Amino acid sequence: MCYDVQAKLESQLKRAIRKNSSEEVNSILEKLEKFHGRPMFHVSGFNHPEMLIYTNEQPDIPTIAHWGLVPHWTKDEASKEKLWNSTLNAKGETIFEKPSFKDSAIAKRCLIHIDGFFEHKHINGKSFPHFIKPKDNSVLSLGGVWSEWINPRTELIETSFSIVTTRANTLMSDIHNNPKLSEPRMPLILDHENEEDWLQGALSENEIEKFKKLIKPASDHVLEAHTVGRLSGKNFKGNNESVTEEVNYSAIDGGDQLSIF
Numbered sequence: 001m002c003y004d005v006q007a008k009l010e011s012q013l014k015r016a017i018r019k020n021s022s023e024e025v026n027s028i029l030e031k032l033e034k035f036h037g038r039p040m041f042h043v044s045g046f047n048h049p050e051m052l053i054y055t056n057e058q059p060d061i062p063t064i065a066h067w068g069l070v071p072h073w074t075k076d077e078a079s080k081e082k083l084w085n086s087t088l089n090a091k092g093e094t095i096f097e098k099p100s101f102k103d104s105a106i107a108k109r110c111l112i113h114i115d116g117f118f119e120h121k122h123i124n125g126k127s128f129p130h131f132i133k134p135k136d137n138s139v140l141s142l143g144g145v146w147s148e149w150i151n152p153r154t155e156l157i158e159t160s161f162s163i164v165t166t167r168a169n170t171l172m173s174d175i176h177n178n179p180k181l182s183e184p185r186m187p188l189i190l191d192h193e194n195e196e197d198w199l200q201g202a203l204s205e206n207e208i209e210k211f212k213k214l215i216k217p218a219s220d221h222v223l224e225a226h227t228v229g230r231l232s233g234k235n236f237k238g239n240n241e242s243v244t245e246e247v248n249y250s251a252i253d254g255g256d257q258l259s260i261f
Contacts, residue, residue, distance in 0.1 A: 092215035
């Protein structure tokens with residue numbers, strides 16, 4: 001699963017910077033003024049934060065969207081609240097069948113750029129948080145699906161998204177070993193070439209099976225991981241840069257004492 005990420009603004013803007021001129025990027029920043037300057041060293045999907053996404057309808061200009069997809073057919077705010085926490089992730093193998101994701105999987109896909117993500121490894125009944133990031137310190141491009149919902153109370157359009165997940169690669173199989181889950185998972189990480197394929201237009205029935213080939217684990221050489229401090233409770237460092245500092249759990253095979261390297 002992917003519920004906790006680091007997504008600094010410069011990383012979220014990476015595609016816009018790559019695709020647009022500096023003048024256009026400055027114009028984008030002006031339009032995103034209320035969003036600019038909000039660091040996301042650690043953000044939880046369960047808080048439904050606003051993040052930048054790149055949609056297949058506007059692939060080079062970021063759109064502000066809430067994390068947690070709200071399908072266009074959602075009846076009201078009460079229904080939204082009931083559904084929201086279950087749509088942070090979308091299982092890639094079933095997005096073309098599940099009612100919450102089917103329409104978006106066919107016609108509304110997006111990219112989410114992050115620095116890395118957090119996951120817990122379970123050992124002897126205890127869990128140990130890890131930060132997973134690219135080995136080359138580049139930006140991860142995650143595949144997602146998005147939606148526009150008209151809030152019947154406010155009559156405003158609310159944009160939201162879900163991060164697509166796939167089965168885990170070797171590294172994530174070792175880390176994402178929660179015994180309560182049926183299998184280890186990881187977010188769908190796309191390379192530059194597959195980014196453009198992911199953002200293609202609406203799919204016909206004949207195109208869906210071929211498209212599913214994009215939904216696969218990242219290569220084993222792409223990522224690296226290290227243990228970090230607690231992500232909740234009194235020892236949680238909060239949304240600040242130190243949250244990804246490497247931490248040594250000296251009794252990782254049976255306890256949870258820790259010390260910062």
